[in-house]
Each structure stands twice: as structure tokens, then as C-alpha cells.
Amino acid sequence: MSTMTAQTTQVYSVFIKASPQQIWDAITKPEFTRKYFYGSVIESTYEQGASYRGFSADHSQAYMDGEIVEAVAPTKLVTTWRALWAPELAEEPFSRVTWEIAPADGGVTQLTVVHDELEQSPKTAESVAGGWSFVLSGMKTLLETGEPLAG
Amino acid sequence: MFKALADPTRRYLLDRLFERDGRTLTELESELEMTRFGVMKHLRVLEDAGLVVARRSGREKLHYLNPVPIRLIHDRWIDKYTERRVSALVDLKTQLEESA
Numbered sequence: 001m002s003t004m005t006a007q008t009t010q011v012y013s014v015f016i017k018a019s020p021q022q023i024w025d026a027i028t029k030p031e032f033t034r035k036y037f038y039g040s041v042i043e044s045t046y047e048q049g050a051s052y053r054g055f056s057a058d059h060s061q062a063y064m065d066g067e068i069v070e071a072v073a074p075t076k077l078v079t080t081w082r083a084l085w086a087p088e089l090a091e092e093p094f095s096r097v098t099w100e101i102a103p104a105d106g107g108v109t110q111l112t113v114v115h116d117e118l119e120q121s122p123k124t125a126e127s128v129a130g131g132w133s134f135v136l137s138g139m140k141t142l143l144e145t146g147e148p149l150a151g
Numbered sequence: 152m153f154k155a156l157a158d159p160t161r162r163y164l165l166d167r168l169f170e171r172d173g174r175t176l177t178e179l180e181s182e183l184e185m186t187r188f189g190v191m192k193h194l195r196v197l198e199d200a201g202l203v204v205a206r207r208s209g210r211e212k213l214h215y216l217n218p219v220p221i222r223l224i225h226d227r228w229i230d231k232y233t234e235r236r237v238s239a240l241v242d243l244k245t246q247l248e249e250s251a
Contacts (some may be wrong), residue, residue: 009172009173011206011213014220015201136219
């Protein structure tokens with residue numbers, strides 16, 4: 001994959017056997033995020049204009065930051081996004097992450113993450129490309145089994 | 152999902168989206184010797200399998216490769232110890248095929 005240019009609009013989607021509210025909680029409550037989001041404790045008041053920040057579990061390292069653009073519980077969350085886990089990523093401008101939660105048939109909910117506005121942030125685009133699949137797979141496992149993914 | 156992947160045209164469509172995402176039906180169709188209807192049918196199968204997600208952008212419908220279902224397969228059968236051996240073999244295959 002190293003020879004490819006990472007996409008500037010990335011779309012990730014997964015069906016989860018859970019309610020929209022459960023998925024909203026998994027996105028917005030740090031006690032959940034640390035179990036599937038590379039151990040990140042993600043903190044925000046989820047009001048428009050509020051800061052959105054992720055840290056390592058002991059708060060010693062900042063993983064990402066941004067701002068809440070739009071928050072409509074339990075269906076849509078839009079934030080700006082800057083990766084802080086490597087210095088060369090922190091130098092790139094903010095991109096945008098949109099979480100969409102839509103009920104489907106049979107007690108299943110579709111969660112879609114769109115990471116876009118990455119045109120000026122090629123290193124971030126490349127760095128997050130595999131990560132979102134891991135995050136969504138981890139959230140699905142956590143919500144459906146109550147246990148985080150091993151590893 | 153495996154049924155969706157079992158067809159060469161559908162794998163070709165995924166390869167095109169892997170190169171560059173967010174393509175319209177017209178763009179995808181132009182690279183295939185196939186009717187618009189035929190390409191639509193294949194895209195529909197890929198969408199039903201969750202491998203392609205279509206999103207509206209203005210008047211256009213753009214198609215994106217969704218890697219999550221493949222990740223789910225990975226996470227189900229490959230643990231973190233096996234992963235290192237698997238990726239070593241994949242790297243070896245890539246290297247040998249590139250130098251061939």
C-alpha cells in the first residue's frame with residue numbers, strides 16, 4: 001500500500017447489532033473509547049464549538065484534537081480532526097471526521113465514518129487509512145460481545 | 152461477501168476504487184467493456200456486501216471502497232501473533248513478484 005497515494009475522502013461503514021444510542025455512547029463516552037480506539041480517552045462536551053481531544057489512558061500523551069462542528073445525538077457527529085501521535089502529522093492542517101448513525105432492519109444500526117478534507121494533510125490521510133477499519137471493527141466487537149478485541 | 156468477491160469484474164471494480172475512491176458509475180463504466188446496466192448490477196452486489204458504499208455529492212453518486220468487512224474477516228481469524236508471520240509472508244511474496 002505504500003506506493004499508493006492515500007485517499008482524501010475516506011469512507012468506512014459497518015453494521016452493528018446495537019441501538020443508535022448505544023453507538024452514540026460508544027463514540028462519546030471515554031470509558032468506551034479507550035476500549036476500541038487505540039486506548040484513547042476522548043473528551044468533549046459535544047456542544048458545537050467545544051474542543052474534542054483524545055489522550056492516552058494516563059493523559060501523558062495527546063493523540064488527536066479538533067473541534068465539534070455539529071453534534072446531533074444519536075445520529076450525527078462532525079468534528080475537525082488533527083492527528084497528534086507523530087510530529088509530522090501535528091504540523092498538517094485540520095481535516096474533518098463525520099460519524100453517521102442510521103438504524104437498519106432487524107435491530108441493526110449502520111455506522112459510517114467519513115474522513116475528508118484531507119487534501120492538505122497527505123501524511124495524516126495515509127496514517128489513518130488502516131486505523132479506521134480497526135477502530136470500527138473494535139467498536140463492533142465491543143458492543144456485540146461486551147469485550148474489547150484482543151491485541 | 153465472499154460471493155461478491157468471487158467475480159473478476161467485481162474484483163476489478165474494487166481495484167479501480169482502491170486506486171482512486173469516490174468514482175461515479177460513468178467513470179467506472181468507461182473502463183469496462185460492459186453495459187451501464189451490467190456495471191450497475193455488479194456495484195449493487197458490492198454495495199449489498201458492504202464492500203462499496205455509495206454517497207451522494209450534489210447530483211452525483213460517488214462510490215467508495217469500504218475496507219471494514221475485510222478487516223472484520225482479518226480480526227476474526229488472525230490474531231496478533233499470527234499477524235507477524237502472515238505479514239512476513241505477504242512481504243516476501245510482494246518482493247519476489249516485484250523483482251520478477
